[in-house]
Amino acid sequence: MNEYMRMIVVLTVISIVAGAALAFTYEATNPKIQEQERQALEQAVMNVIPGTEKMETVEKDGMTFYIGMDGQGNKKGIAFKTTGSGFSGPIEIMVGYDPKEGKLTGIEILSMSETPGLGAKIKEPSFTDQFKGKSVNDEFAPKKDVQVITGATISPTAVANAIKTSLDKVTEIYPVGGDY
Amino acid sequence: MLKDLAFLVVGTVLVNNFVFARFLGQCPFLGVSSKLETSIGMGMATTFVLTMTAVAAYFIQYYILEPFGLSAFLQIVSFILVIASLVQLVEMIVLKISPTMYNAFGIYLPLITTNCIVLAVALLIPQKGYNFIESIVFGLSAGLGFTLALILMAGIREDLEFADVPEALRGPAIVFLTAGLLAMIFLGFTGLVPL
Amino acid sequence: MGQLVKDFINGLWNENPIFRMVIGICSSLAVTTAAQNGVAMGLALTFVLTCSSVLVSLLRSIIPDKVRIPCYIIVIATFTTVVDLTMKAYFPSLYEVMGIFIPLIVVNCIVLARAEAFASKVGPIRAVADALGMGLGYAWAITLISIIREIFGSGTLFGVKVLGESFTQWVIMLLPPGAFLVMGILVGVMNMIARKTASH
Numbered sequence: 412m413n414e415y416m417r418m419i420v421v422l423t424v425i426s427i428v429a430g431a432a433l434a435f436t437y438e439a440t441n442p443k444i445q446e447q448e449r450q451a452l453e454q455a456v457m458n459v460i461p462g463t464e465k466m467e468t469v470e471k472d473g474m475t476f477y478i479g480m481d482g483q484g485n486k487k488g489i490a491f492k493t494t495g496s497g498f499s500g501p502i503e504i505m506v507g508y509d510p511k512e513g514k515l516t517g518i519e520i521l522s523m524s525e526t527p528g529l530g531a532k533i534k535e536p537s538f539t540d541q542f543k544g545k546s547v548n549d550e551f552a553p554k555k556d557v558q559v560i561t562g563a564t565i566s567p568t569a570v571a572n573a574i575k576t577s578l579d580k581v582t583e584i585y586p587v588g589g590d591y
Numbered sequence: 592m593l594k595d596l597a598f599l600v601v602g603t604v605l606v607n608n609f610v611f612a613r614f615l616g617q618c619p620f621l622g623v624s625s626k627l628e629t630s631i632g633m634g635m636a637t638t639f640v641l642t643m644t645a646v647a648a649y650f651i652q653y654y655i656l657e658p659f660g661l662s663a664f665l666q667i668v669s670f671i672l673v674i675a676s677l678v679q680l681v682e683m684i685v686l687k688i689s690p691t692m693y694n695a696f697g698i699y700l701p702l703i704t705t706n707c708i709v710l711a712v713a714l715l716i717p718q719k720g721y722n723f724i725e726s727i728v729f730g731l732s733a734g735l736g737f738t739l740a741l742i743l744m745a746g747i748r749e750d751l752e753f754a755d756v757p758e759a760l761r762g763p764a765i766v767f768l769t770a771g772l773l774a775m776i777f778l779g780f781t782g783l784v785p786l
Numbered sequence: 787m788g789q790l791v792k793d794f795i796n797g798l799w800n801e802n803p804i805f806r807m808v809i810g811i812c813s814s815l816a817v818t819t820a821a822q823n824g825v826a827m828g829l830a831l832t833f834v835l836t837c838s839s840v841l842v843s844l845l846r847s848i849i850p851d852k853v854r855i856p857c858y859i860i861v862i863a864t865f866t867t868v869v870d871l872t873m874k875a876y877f878p879s880l881y882e883v884m885g886i887f888i889p890l891i892v893v894n895c896i897v898l899a900r901a902e903a904f905a906s907k908v909g910p911i912r913a914v915a916d917a918l919g920m921g922l923g924y925a926w927a928i929t930l931i932s933i934i935r936e937i938f939g940s941g942t943l944f945g946v947k948v949l950g951e952s953f954t955q956w957v958i959m960l961l962p963p964g965a966f967l968v969m970g971i972l973v974g975v976m977n978m979i980a981r982k983t984a985s986h
Binding site for chain 3: 611612613614615616617618621663664665666667668671672675704705706707709710711714715718757758759760761762763764765766767768770771772774775777778
């Protein structure tokens with residue numbers, strides 16, 4: 412076998428074996444990866460809608476909503492994701508909303524890259540808890556009805572703005588007092 | 592549109608500088624930043640390869656990997672192979688077209704394959720969902736940011752040669768400490784543009 | 787046997803990739819904000835390095851010289867993807883923190899350098915000894931960096947509070963400049979220790 416043939420054969424064989432090994436690993440890990448992603452999502456929905464035990468995904472007007480229900484199937488609220496523009500990158504937020512009462516049921520910061528020790532405090536309950544029970548008609552103005560964090564106003568403002576902007580759209584799809 | 596692209600450039604070159612904020616490309620950054628001249632050569636060569644990689648990564652992701660559902664497990668392998676071949680190709684083309692240009696930055700080309708900025712740019716393009724134009728601009732500004740970091744460091748290191756550095760800190764140690772100070776300066780750019 | 791021990795020890799100190807050779811340092815700066823990230827990254831790299839060293843060593847007489855680098859890259863990229871998928875499946879929160887630095891193990895200079903300079907020239911057993919030494923040498927270095935950054939940056943160690951409530955966190959330690967400064971000081975300290983031991 413001449414040298415070129417050998418090069419081609421070796422490279423091809425290695426590539427095929429590598430590809431097959433990876434396809435096999437993917438098949439083996441993929442169900443677990445999907446499961447983890449589903450669990451993380453479900454956990455986030457449970458955190459923002461108290462009393463949720465199972466959820467249902469609904470696509471409506473280009474947005475994805477997660478309807479939280481308790482064990483008996485009673486609807487407890489809807490959750491949706493929104494993204495704000497933070498100090499050092501996007502902030503992904505899960506928002507829980509109860510259309511019957513027209514109030515927020517809670518929020519959770521899913522991902523962010525704000526400054527540790529300062530803006531990153533938006534992740535802590537001391538910040539997120541203030542949105543629990545907040546009326547969707549509130550102003551969501553930082554330093555007025557949204558408490559900010561000492562030394563970091565941009566990150567809390569980004570969260571408040573993102574929630575307010577998305578609520579404007581969501582309350583059109585699911586009006587306050589309406590069915591869902 | 593143009594505003595978003597301008598934000599992307601500033602965000603990639605200054606705010607999230609690949610060397611000082613994302614910690615990528617440290618090996619070439621330490622290796623070739625001792626002289627201004629070599630820094631400029633390396634920076635230009637890397638910028639060129641990065642722009643090409645961005646184009647290649649965009650097409651591979653959206654025309655090969657995604658349509659065939661391979662992106663979850665063949666992304667890393669295919670990107671790195673394409674980068675390696677691209678670098679080879681660029682080297683051959685440069686040698687054919689302009690031997691003077693090859694002498695100027697050809698020697699840096701083989702080193703670029705293992706510059707992690709190149710693979711990082713390829714991986715970030717699908718992750719951030721950039722469109723074609725944004726991908727090119729992203730690759731180009733990643734290279735410009737890297738070049739900026741190299742030139743800044745080389746300028747300092749050329750002067751540092753005359754400084755009385757404690758013996759234990761000579762070599763990479765003092766470069767890291769200097770990079771730390773430069774990183775502090777780059778930290779001042781955070782919040783400059785919406786990311 | 788003595789040769790194997792020598793190959794193993796080499797990476798731990800004499801040719802420690804981070805502190806002595808100063809290669810493959812991108813990840814050691816980027817993910818070292820908490821001690822557990824350091825440990826995880828160290829183990830991930832050790833796994834990729836050991837597996838690819840063994841395979842490169844076994845295939846050393848089959849792979850033609852001219853295409854050896856592409857072959858090594860395919861081998862390394864394959865093991866990296868295995869780690870990437872496994873971490874995503876079993877340690878999703880850790881995977882989130884490491885982000886892009888797990889796939890970037892492919893271009894970590896340590897792995898390709900050991901394949902090219904060592905594993906392709908010796909038998910699989912010596913290759914394993916060398917890879918484990920290098921991998922663990924990388925792991926202890928990156929863990930040390932992350933311990934220092936976590937203690938001063940968050941006042942915690944592996945998430946447990948070690949510095950009292952009155953301690954003010956040095957936020958800079960968790961930010962990019964802190965990584966460079968800690969790295970610079972540690973490389974300097976290791977230089978000093980190396981010189982002291984060499985003169986004795």
